[in-house]
Amino acid sequence: xxxxxxVCPVCGSARARFVFDAFDYVYKVSADRFMVQCCRDCGAxxxxxxxxxxxxxRYYPSEFYWNFEHATAVPLSREQLLLQRLPQITAxxxxxxxxxxxxxxxxxxxxxxxxxxxxxxxxxxxxxxxGDHVPNMFAVPIHYGxxxxxxxEPQSFDCVTMWAVLEHVYEPRAYVQKVARLLTQxxxxxxxxxxxxxxxxxxxxxxxxxxxxxLFTKSSLRRLFAEAGLDLVRVWTDQRLFGGPLRGALSYxxxxxxGYGVDEALFxxxxxxxxxxxxxxxxGRPSAAMKWVSRTDQLLLWLPEKALDLAGLGFNLxxxxxxxxx
Numbered sequence: 475x476x477x478x479x480x481v482c483p484v485c486g487s488a489r490a491r492f493v494f495d496a497f498d499y500v501y502k503v504s505a506d507r508f509m510v511q512c513c514r515d516c517g518a519x520x521x522x523x524x525x526x527x528x529x530x531x532r533y534y535p536s537e538f539y540w541n542f543e544h545a546t547a548v549p550l551s552r553e554q555l556l557l558q559r560l561p562q563i564t565a566x567x568x569x570x571x572x573x574x575x576x577x578x579x580x581x582x583x584x585x586x587x588x589x590x591x592x593x594x595x596x597x598x599x600x601x602x603x604x605g606d607h608v609p610n611m612f613a614v615p616i617h618y619g620x621x622x623x624x625x626x627e628p629q630s631f632d633c634v635t636m637w638a639v640l641e642h643v644y645e646p647r648a649y650v651q652k653v654a655r656l657l658t659q660x661x662x663x664x665x666x667x668x669x670x671x672x673x674x675x676x677x678x679x680x681x682x683x684x685x686x687x688x689l690f691t692k693s694s695l696r697r698l699f700a701e702a703g704l705d706l707v708r709v710w711t712d713q714r715l716f717g718g719p720l721r722g723a724l725s726y727x728x729x730x731x732x733g734y735g736v737d738e739a740l741f742x743x744x745x746x747x748x749x750x751x752x753x754x755x756x757x758g759r760p761s762a763a764m765k766w767v768s769r770t771d772q773l774l775l776w777l778p779e780k781a782l783d784l785a786g787l788g789f790n791l792x793x794x795x796x797x798x799x800x
Contacts, residue, residue, distance in 0.1 A: 477506060477523035482513035483646050483688045484698050489514040490522070493676075496683040497737055499744035503533045508684045512670075516697050519670040519689030527644050533685055537746075539584065539608045552611050555587055563591045565714040566637060569664055569792060576632030579656065581621055581649075582639035586612035597633070622648055629658050636665035638716050638790075641686045646698065654702040654797070662796050663704060666715050667695070669791035672782070673720060679740055680718045680789055692786075695793055704795040711788030713779065718789030720779040724771035725753060725764065732756075 481488045490511040497507060508521050525533060550558060566588055575596035580589050583601030590612035593599045599614055606618040617624055622645070634653045643649050653663050670689035674680040681689055690698075696706045713719055722743055729739045729752075742752040753768035755761055782788045 476526055476529060477508075478526050479523045480520070481522075482511075482516060482518055483520050483644075484518040484690075484694045485513060485516040486647075487513050487515040490520075493519065494679065496679050496681075497741070498533065498683060499679075499737075499740050500682060500746065501533070501535050501537065503535065506684070510683075510689065513694070516694045517670075517691045518694035519675075519691075521684055521687050524687055525684055530644065530684075534605065536607075538685075539605055555585065555611065556590075559587050561714050562716070563588055565712055566635070567591060567595055569710075569794070570633065570635075570662075573633060573662055576658075577630065578633045578635065579626070579631045580635045580637070581653075582636060582642070583614075583616055584608060586610050586614040586616060588635075588637065589614040589616070600631075622652060626656055628655050629661075631656050631661060632658050633662050633664060636663075638666055638668075640665065641667045641681070641688050641690065644687060646688050647701065650698055650704070651702045654704050657797060659797060662794060663699075664792075664794050666712075666790050666792045668718065669711060669787075669789050670694075672787060672789050673723070674718050674789040678720075678723060678726060678743070690791060692791065695791070699793075699795045700798070703798050705798045706793060706795050708792075708794040709786065710792045711783045711786050711790055712792055713783055713788055713790055715790045715792070719775075720782065720789075721771055721775045722752070723775060725767050728764075728767050729756070 482490065490513050493510045493512050495507050495509045498504060509523065510519055511522050512519050576598065578592055578597040578599045580599065581602045583589055583603050585608060586601060589599045589601045593614060601614060601616040602621045602624065603616050603618055604620065610616050634656060640646050640649060657663060667690040668681050668686060669675060671691050675689060692709055699706050726739050726743065745751040754765050756764050
């Protein structure tokens, strides 16, 4: 697959330093090695070279859109999906609880589970989903296709949400600028991205490469929003939204110390078809010692994980922005 070199998607600078390289650890669509750069001007991370816009869709297999029961290929039912996503949906709605109910646009709405809950909470909802093969399981109004090509009335939404979407898009500046145009004068832009300045991002390479194209920091988000006329009024970190825990770091360290290569350990850590490959096995064989290490990992790291979230240093970086001067 052809890869393209790019400048920083946040500020446009060509000044960058190489941080590390990574593979598609989760879906293994290709054997390409992706290089993570750090912009010397705004601090954002980004992939360069990266898949071209035409090639990027190939890195989103059907498994990305469907939730499955454990290692089977059986999609979850509507009720099972809601039950599985309930903590995540509740956490999202809690970040909007202080806003008066109005018109909501959710970008990257998947199968509509969050929109359905938001509608039940009193919002007048619409969604945007990029994959036209993703089913609308909750009978909510969803527009399918590329958000930048859609024709919405300016200042037509009181709230726009993007939950773990901005890191996926090829042109984050254009996305944020369009969101700013769609917001009412008192409107809010709320969502979450991954936090590049964390142990999870740097040590455990927890971003989903190459689907995560841009890796944000608080300062690069602030710069991106300011350019679009938005004020970043609140940031937080909350692992209830999309995971990215610190847990696993001890098991990772043990395996590295016992001869695993970086990529070998990370392929095991992200193995969805065999969830026990990382925590309960050593080089594919059941290991009582690794089970013990994994239990110790869970016991020791949950408190530092919570502390990092409370300190705003967790992997999932939430944001709330509004028009400058509003």
